[in-house]
Amino acid sequence: MSGPSSPLSAGSDHPENSSEELKNNIQKASTPNVNSDDRVLNRWRRSFGLLTGLGLTAEERADAFADQQRQVCERWKAELVKYSPTVTFMLERIEKETGVKVSPPEQILCLPCDQTRSGGFTPEAGAVILCQGNFWSKKHMEHTVTHELVHMYDHCKFDVDWRNLRHHACSEIRANSLGGDCKWTREIRRLFFNFSKQHQECVRRRAVISVQANPACPSREEAEKAVNEVWESCFNDTRPFDEIY
Template identity: 40%
Template sequence: MSSSTSTSVPPVSTSTTDSTTQQQQQQPAFPKILKNDPARTGFDPKTSWWINYFKILTGSVTPEGQFHYRESRYRANEEKDCKRCDEFRDWAFNYSPTVIFLRDKIEKLNGRLDENNVVCRRCPARLTEDGEVHRQAGGFSPEHGILICANEVRDRKHLEDTLSHEMVHAWDHLRYKVDWLGQKDLKHAACAEIRASMLSGECRWTRETFTRGNFTLTEQFQDCVRKRAVQSVLARPSCKNDVEAVKVVNQVWDSCFSDTRPFDEVYR
């Protein structure tokens, strides 16, 4: 449903107790979200940003603290980031061939996407005790429209790819009524994510090479689509683990990777 990424910082040791009930032990254990502790991380939000930045440069702030510093700067720059994102969005609706094409196809299915339901907002990231940083670039909701995470937009082309990804989701929903959360069948979500990553342009060779540092030519496009689809399926609440996510993506891969509708072919 959304374009998301995760990075890692060293996990933080936490203490546990043995006073859990049998029912709690049977439930999946979701990693705890970490909040900043200046004594542990070296980042103090009450101190001027430039002092914290200097501390980062001198190695006085842990990777966890650097994460919290990054989020604090996003909060401080929220208005500026959203204004910039709005400008990029308006450009895409007026000049991007992919976005214009998808908007027209969505309108033919009695849907509508414009500045009223394609919104730019700051999206807080989450750092969990296992050391994983969870971010997203955007998201689609059948009830509300498309969210673009203004603080994660790198440039105009990045927004174009993110918006195209979510617009493919919108087209799929109008055409097929996708089970986005995978409550009935995770294959719906897997197929939708394969198609969105394949058709949006986010896995084209230039982005993988110069943005993500992937210089492998052979099967690069397929590997990127598969990897991003697995990550997105894994984020569904009904997905048990990465093994299940890979299995479901593999089950629908051949049919969904060959489905380029509403395009005639993959050209981005």
């Protein structure tokens, strides 16, 4: 008759095998996971490289910088669409007066552009383009979004032919006047310091520049002519605002 089983050998016919398994388990527990450590180290190196630019190729640095610019642009855009009084007002009026509901993810886009502009409106796609990395502040972006939404409002509400210089001039006059582009603080940054009718001069100057860039415009003289012809009626048309804010 056999005696009671030892707790150490209970359930096993070969105690020596159990002891060997125990040693293996202890060794596994005490041996670091090399692959896991490598992954952590690589992530750390990648993060450090993104912060400092060290250890990255020129292409990787450019991609990382563009990604940072895109993230800032997207964050500011989301905040403006939710909290900016002028941006939310324009979105509401576009929908109420034209029936077009603007979807910011698809119709207000952060994209890389050249350094000469901060945004644009594409009539074919019905979308606003925000030039990521070309804004010096969220307020600057707010002015740009409002400006481009005025173009969208005109495009949706009126029968705008963007190749018609007078049509284009009218929308540029309105967008520059209502969007905040010609506020005093913006003009100071551009080194324009006139006190008398500075707002009107700014609106006219910027409208001419935009119309001149129209592929259908043959010369600066034609751009100036188009702006002058529609100036009075378009400058005084503040829709959908009650007045110039």
